[in-house]
Amino acid sequence: MTDLLQLLFAGLSQGAIYALIAIGFVAIFAVSGVINLAQGEFAALAGLVAISARASGLPLPVAVVVAVATVAVVAVVMERLTIAPVKAMTTLVSLILTLGVSTALKALMLLVYGPNAEGLEAITPGIVTVAGVSIRYQDLWILLVAAVVSAAVYWFYDRTVTGKALRACAEQPVAARLVGISLGRASLISFLIAGIVGALAGVLSSPVYFTSWESGLALGLKGFVAATLGGLVSIRGAVLGGFVLGVLETLTAGYVSTGLRDAVAFLLLIVVLVVRPGGIFGRHAEARV
């Protein structure tokens, strides 16, 4: 029982990271049909920038802000340089373009930060034991921040004029243009959101899972699977998908085999795409973002 609780908790913490990355995929895909393969690199870059900012003597909160701001700028510049100029964007074209950006970012990170994996220092170091389950304080931070950020993103799309305008672009781009919403600006904002949530996932996960120039690959793939589980156009679905994936992974690693851990995501993805292409929670009429 303790084992199960321990695994569940670890799974939720891991899932919270996937959820944040999945939100990034959904924010962009719903608005423009772009699948951003550099989403994982946003997380890796944020982790590395935060580590090096901390190493240069900045206090941790400042290092985190610097990292998130840097990635936000990278995301916006990426959108302007590679997405905005394309006249007839399709999902396939977007895969090629963003794969290019992902590769370039990886090379850049390797060049600047070297090949080693490092961990950012935890917000609160240490472990607390509750009912026999040992919990890292950092895991609590991960859950807290992921919950607050998910709620904030949901609120943004549900309540603000800009958020509603982004949903309008996702649902009826022609009508959105006719009421004066710029699809280009919508795409830019969606990249900004994706950059911020991806960066937060990166700085939060770094103390536990460490960060290197190639951490983005696994994070990006898992985040993408989580987003797909949730139907790829729903924030709520993405968050649920993240938690489902995180928990299933740790349960598999704990009860079956650690080696199968990474296979879970892809088995789940295949099953969902075959059985329920709209996502496990998806009704097709479900709100986009």
Added chain:
Amino acid sequence: MSLQVQGLHAGYGRLEVLHGVDLEVGTGELVAVIGANGAGKTTLLRALSGLLKVRDGTVLVNGTDVTGKGPEKLAASGLAHVPENRLVFPTLTVADNLLLGAYTRRRRPSAERDADRERALALFPRLADRLGQAAGTLSGGEQQMLAVARGLMARPTVLMLDEPSVGLAPRLVGEIFTALGVLRDDGLTLVLIEQNARAALAIADRGYVMDRGRVVFTGVPSELLGDARVQATYLGGDFSPAGGAGDGEPRPAGGSVAMEGG
């Protein structure tokens, strides 16, 4: 003059659809544009609202040249386009659809936008009862009303509508056309594209007939209704079974709409 269009050319890829369209709409006028399927009516509206590139010609709104601007700019400069098939935002509520209709005026005081919303809802009271409902769950007629109301929320100089009667029961068409008449009587300038030529000409001040990308006939409704060629080509299907040649009925007084059965 609210809208002046001269020598407008537009098309899709290598296909030119509009071969030099001229159109003038006076302030406060309701102008109907009729024509057969494929005549280029929708293409004309798309070019006017900037969805489609203008290849040649000029478009003036209130005397200002707006040729070649994108839809975001044109929406802000007073052209509202209520598109074919309504295109409401389906998972957003009726209230949010209206809110986004006023997107170009989102920095205006909210009292001003609230007043506009009250006016739009007064025109379509059914929408007032459904403000919290997702637009995709409205009936076709209600969605059309919402699309018109959303267009009005931009406080346009010219409201352009693409076949608002399509697929609706005659009673609903009557409701919508009555609302358009009210808007015209309030001084709004309207461009109404219709297959339902008779219903459109019944409320219009003037009409244009389009054929294969050109304006082939223009005049006041009684002239259009009385013209033998126009009758034969564009009004035939709408005639009563008796055939009623020369049925050049003038516009009914008071702007009410005489609907034809099936």
